[in-house]
Amino acid sequence: MIAFRSDVVTVFESALYRTTSTLVHTSGLLLLADPTWLPSEVAAIRAEVDRLGRGRPFYLLFTHSDYDHILGYGAFPEARTIASEAFVRNPEAENTLEQIRKFDDDYYLRRDCPLSYPSIAEAIGQDGQVLQAGDAKLTFFLAPGHNPDGLFTLIEPAGILLAGDYLSNVEFPFVYHSFRAYEQTLDKAEALIRSGRVRLLVPGHGDPAARPSEMLRRLADSRAYLREARATVQEGKPFPEEALWQRYAFRRNQASYHRANLELLRLEIENERP
Numbered sequence: 001m002i003a004f005r006s007d008v009v010t011v012f013e014s015a016l017y018r019t020t021s022t023l024v025h026t027s028g029l030l031l032l033a034d035p036t037w038l039p040s041e042v043a044a045i046r047a048e049v050d051r052l053g054r055g056r057p058f059y060l061l062f063t064h065s066d067y068d069h070i071l072g073y074g075a076f077p078e079a080r081t082i083a084s085e086a087f088v089r090n091p092e093a094e095n096t097l098e099q100i101r102k103f104d105d106d107y108y109l110r111r112d113c114p115l116s117y118p119s120i121a122e123a124i125g126q127d128g129q130v131l132q133a134g135d136a137k138l139t140f141f142l143a144p145g146h147n148p149d150g151l152f153t154l155i156e157p158a159g160i161l162l163a164g165d166y167l168s169n170v171e172f173p174f175v176y177h178s179f180r181a182y183e184q185t186l187d188k189a190e191a192l193i194r195s196g197r198v199r200l201l202v203p204g205h206g207d208p209a210a211r212p213s214e215m216l217r218r219l220a221d222s223r224a225y226l227r228e229a230r231a232t233v234q235e236g237k238p239f240p241e242e243a244l245w246q247r248y249a250f251r252r253n254q255a256s257y258h259r260a261n262l263e264l265l266r267l268e269i270e271n272e273r274p
């Protein structure tokens with residue numbers, strides 16, 4: 001379904017995990033990020049691209065390589081692809097494809113597009129790297145922490161920030177890669193938000209945010225979660241879990257992510273000890 005629409009952007013929200021797929025449509029550019037989930041949902045995004053696309057350069061961007069964000073790749077073979085250099089080097093590429101096959105088997109899903117790991121035309125390796133795409137300027141920031149190959153993309157002049165799996169209002173930080181890196185990535189997000197350049201923040205799951213106060217609230221929530229996790233692991237303080245589940249609704253699913261976060265942080269702190 002369409003969760004948000006303006007003159008220049010349409011945000012699709014999947015029925016699954018409130019995952020977003022974002023289509024930016026300015027007069028000189030079509031840019032699609034993370035087209036995903038059910039075959040009918042990917043087909044609806046494909047139809048919208050066909051409806052809008054005439055005569056504009058068309059880019060397909062991946063915010064990171066988690067399987068739910070790349071599985072629609074095969075439906076857009078004509079697009080010029082963008083992702084981070086770490087995405088290109090991903091040593092888990094084959095495992096990621098296997099997760100997609102497993103998901104499709106679990107739900108007896110049939111897809112008519114071939115499945116492959118995205119081949120990337122524009123690989124981004126540096127903070128502040130800029131790409132002129134049609135009539136838009138894309139500025140990139142590496143965003144590791146959730147996973148190793150995340151990428152923030154600021155699209156100007158529209159002021160859209162594609163945040164990947166950060167700053168969601170329906171998920172606390174899911175840290176698969178590194179707490180340290182996650183904290184540094186949030187610092188980059190804060191600098192961007194405070195710069196006034198972001199007019200619409202689109203997270204990978206949940207609602208887009210247009211108000212700076214809402215963006216900053218999500219930032220504060222993420223930081224509070226990471227701080228409480230550190231207090232639990234380093235100082236043995238009990239994690240305020242009931243408060244967490246009042247804030248995030250999908251406890252039966254997300255409890256395991258919370259436990260995995262604490263486990264990863266334990267390992268990370270052990271490994272950082274001299």
Ligand SMILES: [Zn+2]
Nearest residue numbers: 066068165204
């Ligand atoms: Zn995700």
